[in-house]
Amino acid sequence: MGRMHADEHAIDTELVRRLVDGQFPQWADLPIRPLASGGTVHAVYRLGDGLTVRLPLTAGGAGDVAKERxxxxALAGLPVAxxxxxxVGEPAEGYPWPWAVHSWLDGEPAREGxxxxxxxxxxxxxxxxxxxxxxxxxRRGKPLPDVDSPTxxxxxxxxxxxxxxxxEAALAVWAEALEAPQWTGPPRRLHADLMPGNLLLRDGRLTGVIDWATAGVGDPAIDLIPAWNLLTADTRRTFRDAVGADDATWARARGRALSMAVIQLPYYRLTNPVISANARYVLTELGCRPVP
Structure with missing residues (x-):
């Protein structure tokens, strides 16, 4: 993983150790190790066996600590953990933003395809x-035309x-999504970042969902993007039928998946192999990449 952002703060195990020991001495004897992640907003470290430390990489992610909390x-009764x-930690040791300690959830991150x-x-x-x-x-629950220009x-x-x-194929997918009727129902609760790495599996079942920093309310189409960033053609229809998506919501969801992929790929193609590989997968599933 390379340096992803020009304004990214340098974070390493020694810094995390000083932050934890200085503010939460009850965990001073727990080992700390970096956690392999395709995340773009936080550095994540394992703290002992039962905790993780999440530290925003940039000032833009600093507000995520309070938003995620x-x-x-507000979540109760979900079928997964x-x-x-x-x-929640405070700025210290030269690190300028709040940071958080979360409980650890067991499970293997899902993988596209x-x-x-x-x-x-x-x-x-x-x-x-x-x-x-x-x-x-x-932000991610707003009407699709709000992201027309950046897309x-x-x-x-x-x-x-x-x-x-x-x-041209990408523009056609995008045009179809914009032409679909926009969401006019009441706002729905959203995770808004259902990337494969945020979905935890055990024994072939979905058991946990992590990274709630972008959670909010709005158009439910955003939470259908796993149809293209994770699933295959064989299981996509099963997902659509089980979630009950109508034609308009499905078209907007395709647009959301496309928008995220085309924004991610040029930005992360040389620095984040996990995100860039997923963006390529999305574009292939949407018919926007040549098939070998």
């Missing part, structure tokens, strides 16, 4: 959407790289 406090915020429990995933999405939701749409800009940026990529 609020989001996790979610982490608990065990403690591999067997995945489509019905479990649909059950989780339906259960999440059934929770009370109020207030205006949050088109990213398509053009990607067109200028050496990626095998069909820009």
């Amino acid at each position: 609020r989001a996790l406090s 979610v982490p608990a915020v065990v403690a 591999r067997a995945a429990p489509a019905r479990d995933l649909a059950g989780f999405v339906r259960a999440l959407q059934a929770l009370p939701a109020d207030g205006p749409p949050t 088109r800009q990213a398509i053009e940026e990607l067109r200028g790289t050496d990626e095998p990529f069909d820009a």
Whole structure:
């Protein structure tokens, strides 16, 4: 994993050790080790066997600590486990932002293109959407036209790289999504970042969902993106039927998946192999990359 952001703060095991020991001496005897992750907003470290330390990489992610704490406090009755915020740390040791300690959840992160429990995933999405939701749409729950300009800009940026990529096919998917009726129902509760790495599996079942920093309310289409960033053609229909998506929501979900992929790929293609590989998978599943 390379340096992903120009304003990324340097974080290493020694810094995390000093932060933990200085603010939470009850954990001073627990080992700390970096956790392999494709995440783009936080550095994540394992603290002993039962905890993780999450530290924002940039100032833009600093507010996620409080947002994630609020989001996790509002979840109850989901069919899968979610982490608990065990403690929140303060800036110190030259590190300038709040950081958090979460409970550890066992499980293997899902991987695109591999067997995945489509019905479990649909059950989780339906259960999440059934929770009370109020207030205006949050960033990823806003209407699709709100991201029209950055999506088109990213398509053009990607067109200028050496990626095998069909820009015209991408624009066609995007146009179809924009032409679909927009969400006019009440806001639904959203995770809004259901990337494979945030979905934990055990024995072939979905058992946990992590990284709730972008959770909010709004258009439910955003939480259907695993249909293209995780599932295969064989299981995509099962997921759609089980989640009960109508044609308009499905079209908007395709647009959301496309938008995230084309924005991620030019930005992370040289620094984050996990995210860039997933973006390529999405574009292939949407028919926007040449098939060998």
